[in-house]
Amino acid sequence: MVVSAGSWVKVTASAGWTARSSFGMLPFGNMLWVVGGLYRKTENTATTYGDVWKSTDGATWVEATTDAVFVNRSAFGLVEVEAGMVVFGGLYEETQDPSVEKRYLDDVWASTPACTFECPAPVVCCLPDGTCRCSVL
DSSP, rough: OOOTTTOOOOOSSOSSSSOOOOOEEETTTTTTEEEEEEEEEEEEEEEEEEEEEESSSSSSSSSEEOOSSSOOOOOOOEETTTEEEEEEEEEEEEOOTTTTTEEEEEEEEEOTTTTTOOOOSOOOOOOOOOOOOOOOO
16 A cells, blocks of 8 residues: 555545554554554443454454453553564553453563464564564563
8 A cells, every 4th residue: 555645545444343542553564463452432431452453455454363362451552673563561441330440551562473462471472483482571
């Protein structure tokens, strides 16, 4: 997809993943990646997501995993490092009940696209050849 400066083109009306805000997005390995996020129905009702989606063109999205091994989160850091992606901290919020508090996270998770965050916690899955090997951080 090539869009010149100053012009925008809608590439899809519905990406396939549930509507959300505060998600992570990263171009990595010739794909776009969407991780986690938040859906707030009302002031007291919110759901955080732990899914991971990927796309080669921004129009067609494929779910890489429905439930990544790390806790569902929004408002987190997501960066590329060498052969992998890293998720930092964020906010866990499942407030179907107003008495439930938000939980701020200070964990760090690393993966390659081949792993799609499916190794046991806490792990590093970053190998240049794309294989998934896990070790305790």
